[in-house]
Amino acid sequence: MNRDHGILGTPSSPGTTSRLRTAATAAILVAATSVASAQLHQGDIVLAVPKGAIETGIFSPGSGEVVPERVFGGTFGDSGFAGFTANPGFDALPGTFAPGTRVGFDALAGLRRFVGDGLAPAPDAQLVVSFLTLSRTIASEPLAGFDLAVQSNGGFHRHLNFTLEGVGVPAPPAGIYVIELEMYSTDPSVERSEPFFIAFDFGAGSLARQQAIEWIAEHLLVPPCPGDLDGDGVVGGGDLAVLLAGWGGPSPDLDGDGVVGGSDLAVLLSSWGGACGP
Amino acid sequence: MIRSSWQVVLAASAAASLSASLLADGKKEPHLDLWVRIVEDRIVTGSITEGDPGEPVSEEERVFGAELGEDPAFPFSAVEPGFQILASKQTIGATFAFAFTGPVLRWDGAGFLVAGDAMQLGFGPAEATSGDGPAPGFAFGTEPDGSLHDHFDYTLIGPGGTDPIEGIYVLQLAFVGESPFRAPSEPCYVVFNLGLSEEDHELAERQARWLLACDLDVAGGGTVGGDDLSALLSMWGTDDPAGDLDGSGNVDGRDLSILLGAWGYECP
Numbered sequence: 001m002n003r004d005h006g007i008l009g010t011p012s013s014p015g016t017t018s019r020l021r022t023a024a025t026a027a028i029l030v031a032a033t034s035v036a037s038a039q040l041h042q043g044d045i046v047l048a049v050p051k052g053a054i055e056t057g058i059f060s061p062g063s064g065e066v067v068p069e070r071v072f073g074g075t076f077g078d079s080g081f082a083g084f085t086a087n088p089g090f091d092a093l094p095g096t097f098a099p100g101t102r103v104g105f106d107a108l109a110g111l112r113r114f115v116g117d118g119l120a121p122a123p124d125a126q127l128v129v130s131f132l133t134l135s136r137t138i139a140s141e142p143l144a145g146f147d148l149a150v151q152s153n154g155g156f157h158r159h160l161n162f163t164l165e166g167v168g169v170p171a172p173p174a175g176i177y178v179i180e181l182e183m184y185s186t187d188p189s190v191e192r193s194e195p196f197f198i199a200f201d202f203g204a205g206s207l208a209r210q211q212a213i214e215w216i217a218e219h220l221l222v223p224p225c226p227g228d229l230d231g232d233g234v235v236g237g238g239d240l241a242v243l244l245a246g247w248g249g250p251s252p253d254l255d256g257d258g259v260v261g262g263s264d265l266a267v268l269l270s271s272w273g274g275a276c277g278p
Numbered sequence: 279m280i281r282s283s284w285q286v287v288l289a290a291s292a293a294a295s296l297s298a299s300l301l302a303d304g305k306k307e308p309h310l311d312l313w314v315r316i317v318e319d320r321i322v323t324g325s326i327t328e329g330d331p332g333e334p335v336s337e338e339e340r341v342f343g344a345e346l347g348e349d350p351a352f353p354f355s356a357v358e359p360g361f362q363i364l365a366s367k368q369t370i371g372a373t374f375a376f377a378f379t380g381p382v383l384r385w386d387g388a389g390f391l392v393a394g395d396a397m398q399l400g401f402g403p404a405e406a407t408s409g410d411g412p413a414p415g416f417a418f419g420t421e422p423d424g425s426l427h428d429h430f431d432y433t434l435i436g437p438g439g440t441d442p443i444e445g446i447y448v449l450q451l452a453f454v455g456e457s458p459f460r461a462p463s464e465p466c467y468v469v470f471n472l473g474l475s476e477e478d479h480e481l482a483e484r485q486a487r488w489l490l491a492c493d494l495d496v497a498g499g500g501t502v503g504g505d506d507l508s509a510l511l512s513m514w515g516t517d518d519p520a521g522d523l524d525g526s527g528n529v530d531g532r533d534l535s536i537l538l539g540a541w542g543y544e545c546p
Contacts, residue, residue, distance in 0.1 A: 079419055085402075132351075133351075
């Protein structure tokens with residue numbers, strides 16, 4: 001496989017969420033985008049590349065738009081097979097990716113279980129992620145995943161198989177099992193996605209899953225660090241240099257007014273010296 | 279190659295006529311999923327667009343096209359067509375199953391024959407492989423709202439477990455409502471292309487409609503003959519899809535030629 005494992009070596013763990021790469025603008029994710037509803041699947045993880053990086057979202061049938069999202073849900077047994085689901089799938093509109101390239105995933109952390117106020121290791125369980133002959137098992141450690149071909153029209157619609165297995169026990173205990181993934185493209189011009197999470201319900205119920213999703217969204221999704229233009233994790237002189245280099249131009253437009261100017265400088269200075277992430 | 283007793287062969291003249299019409303059309307059919315429906319306690323297959331839920335295209339469809347090896351990492355596999363059941367009260371908690379209604383067929387340009395190929399279908403822990411004749415598949419359930427949208431794994435296996443050769447292959451399936459019971463569907467056919475041209479694929483799909491789904495039997499008597507001719511002539515000049523065998527949008531001389539070319543053909 002021809003790809004870059006990127007930040008796979010810096011996984012997050014409970015309480016120490018991985019630092020999110022900062023974008024050159026304040027926006028974290030794709031702006032809501034109107035799409036043809038028939039081409040996207042409700043409940044799937046929608047992939048888009050609006051600003052050179054893969055971004056994840058969900059399709060909202062009510063508005064016909066893609067809404068940025070980084071925490072998703074799945075339910076084992078939703079097709080009648082205990083401990084198995086093929087949902088959520090991954091979905092991208094035609095033209096999203098270059099035909100001939102591939103899109104794949106890496107697991108940024110081992111399999112974890114929601115414990116009410118956090119995520120804990122799940123040593124008695126592992127998650128097999130497979131597609132036809134390719135298979136990876138997410139156990140206690142981060143894991144390089146695999147990639148699949150983009151469709152000839154530049155779209156991507158694939159459902160990976162997720163199978164929960166017991167480790168040392170016939171079946172894992174009921175609970176909400178969580179994986180943290182990152183999507184990548186083999187197209188060198190497309191950057192990796194921000195980390196995102198899938199919370200799977202294994203016999204714990206949809207209410208417990210929703211609690212897990214809300215906890216993750218509140219505690220593990222680090223807000224953007226708009227002033228960290230050079231991505232070093234701190235807002236400082238390097239970032240100021242980047243901003244001044246773009247002065248008068250369209251980027252890095254921190255306040256979204258379309259031009260780099262004094263108001264962008266104010267945004268940067270307001271977080272001067274601050275570290276990004278926990 | 280051993281031809282089975284029920285092998286279906288199309289007269290060369292009709293095949294040539296069809297080829298010309300397809301080349302003239304030059305249209306590529308969009309990908310469609312297989313729509314499993316319940317009609318009066320029996321299963322009927324139709325076609326539906328991708329999407330969740332998709333938009334129904336045809337309430338009754340028995341022939342579907344798909345490509346093997348679109349991803350070079352899986353040269354003999356596909357995950358299309360998907361299967362969809364639309365959400366409804368009558369399908370909540372229901373279990374369905376599919377079965378192989380016959381062996382995998384190989385297209386030879388004029389018809390379909392048994393050549394020892396097989397296809398393995400998988401979905402999660404479930405797996406089934408076609409055989410020399412009818413063979414069991416596996417069961418699957420609907421989601422809480424009664425809907426289903428799944429993509430099974432299809433992998434073609436050549437004779438004796440070898441890698442399959444380039445060609446066009448037909449998977450024969452039927453669906454049944456297992457719980458509660460719903461009578462089985464008519465057989466439906468997935469026409470897989472492995473490395474041949476789109477024109478060949480479309481021609482094979484059209485021949486599958488004629489010969490396997492037996493659209494040539496216009497009057498429904500089981501054999502292509504006088505009653506079909508009479509029925510077709512009664513549709514002459516119309517756009518009745520039952521008589522529009524070449525899909526040109528009009529029942530005309532080309533449809534007549536196709537029907538006459540298969541005169542005496544007995545539907546499987």
